[in-house]
Amino acid sequence: MKKTIAIAALLAAALTACSSGGKSGATGQSAQPGSTQAAASDQKPMVIDIGFGGTTINRNFSPFNPQASLGMNGYVYENLWTFNILKGGEFVPWLATKYDWSEDGKKITIHLDPRANWSDGNKLTSKDVAFTLKYGREKKAVQNGALLEWTSVETPDDQTVILGFDAPSFTLTDTIGRLRPVQEKVYKDQDPNTFTNPDPVGTGPYKLEYSPQQLTFTARPDYWKQEVPVKTLKMPIIGGTGALPRMLTGEITWSGGAFPNVMKSWVDKDPERNKAWYPTYGSLLMWMNTEKKPFDNVHVRKAISLALNRQEIADAGNPGMFHPINATGLDQETMASWIAPEYAGAVQKDARAEEAKAELAKANLKPEDISFDILENGEWGDAVQRDKIIAQQLNAIG
The missing domain is CATH 3.90.76.10 (Dipeptide-binding Protein; Domain 1)
Known part of the structure; x- marks a missing residue:
């Protein structure tokens, strides 16, 4: 039985960086101890790798449009x-x-x-x-x-x-x-599915200047909340060999992308200045379409989950940086106070092959009865790597 389907089990590491950038890990250069910020007139722009793919940035800046470009929230638009x-x-x-x-x-x-x-x-x-x-x-x-x-x-x-x-x-x-x-x-008279809002007006600290290869954000002198300390942000399309070489030369200041083995490839090159931070405020999930067979069967979903070695997935590409999460979907390390006592410590790290097969038996299925595709964004190299590991782990039980 072959289904082309996006699957999901509650698994993998506390939030890691995807090549889409922005919302996940952050890597950048810190100031030297005791240094001060340059005067505004002398300040160099901060260049950020936010994860634009392709060769052209889509000029779509509407918060209602599903095709909108990255980089607007917080810089131009603000939350309540x-x-x-x-x-x-x-x-x-x-x-x-x-x-x-x-x-x-x-x-x-x-x-x-x-x-x-x-x-x-x-x-x-x-x-x-x-x-x-x-x-x-x-x-x-x-x-x-x-x-x-x-x-x-x-x-x-x-x-x-x-x-x-x-x-x-x-x-x-x-x-x-x-x-x-x-x-x-x-x-007022715009269709949210087609309106791209090419020249956005927001309440945020920056005004946007668009070019097909770079977004430039200039600090508003009249920003209502505070003086904006970084006067210019530039978000270019990185392309080529990626952000890491340009981070190492200082051309890029901050990246939200995924660096393979970030401690060795980035932090260890200059520990005083080069920092990596992956905030554990979320999780990586895989989604199953529960309206499609065999994923409408809870025992099949349990079997897939039990067959996965979450620690191996978490260590993919960046060993030691991430960890499996609690079965509730919360991070055991930072959100323990929110987890009900009966689920405290409910973290599966290793694969449980025999238990997975037992769950399939409850569905009157064998491992070889199930075959499916995992759908992934091809530009997210780290996610594709994890998908391959997941496929290998599932193949291991047939």
Whole structure:
């Protein structure tokens, strides 16, 4: 039985860097101890490898468009708020200073920071947030992977938004906070599936200058939250031999890509300056389509999971940098306080071949009855390497 399918089991390492960059590992040069930042007039641009593939950067900067280019969130567009998972979920105010839930969880009041403004000089107001919410629902346009099913939105003043729901919705706090407001005058008559927003206006600290091979971000002198310490960011297409050689020469300052054996190839070259940091705030997962046979059978899914040696997968390419996660999907090392006592320590490191075969038997299947393809982005070399290891491990039980 052969299915071309994206599969998933809860497995692999706490978040590692993919070649897509940006959201995962970060590698870069630190300042020498005791050094100070150069004066703004003398400051060199910070060159960042954010992981652009191909030969041309797509001029698409709409937070509603699934084909949008990397690099916008945080630099041009900003969240209402976020949470620092590395500090136990600490609330981090941003465009909003705070929020208040009603006792029954059916209404949230959002308090915007009165200082917040757009890069065109206009103030951010509650009407911008309300428009973004209404636009998203009317157009069925998603920003954060989920469409908010709210029932009412009110704007009693310029800094207050009241959002209503038909059921307790405390669990939507993070999703609401990740909303990135857009301007009504820009989006009002636009189709979110086709509008590319080529010249974005945001509340973030930078204005964007586009070229097909590089995005250049210039600090806003009127940024509302603070003075922007890094005046110019450049995000070029790297291509060729990749970021590592250009990191070693100092041409690139920071990369979100994956370096094979990063300690040996990068950090050990200059331990005082070269640093690598992989924040354990997430996980690498494989997804199974549970509407397709045989993945609709829980015993098949368990068998695949049991057949995997997660430590070998975690060590692929960067030995010692990552580790398997808890069966709940949380990181055992940094999120232990969030894991229920009965699942404490539920971390499978090694393959359990006989248990995997036993699960298949419960589904009246043998290992040779199952064959499928793993789908992967071909540009993500480290992910492709892990996929090959996973395939070898599954082949080992037939």
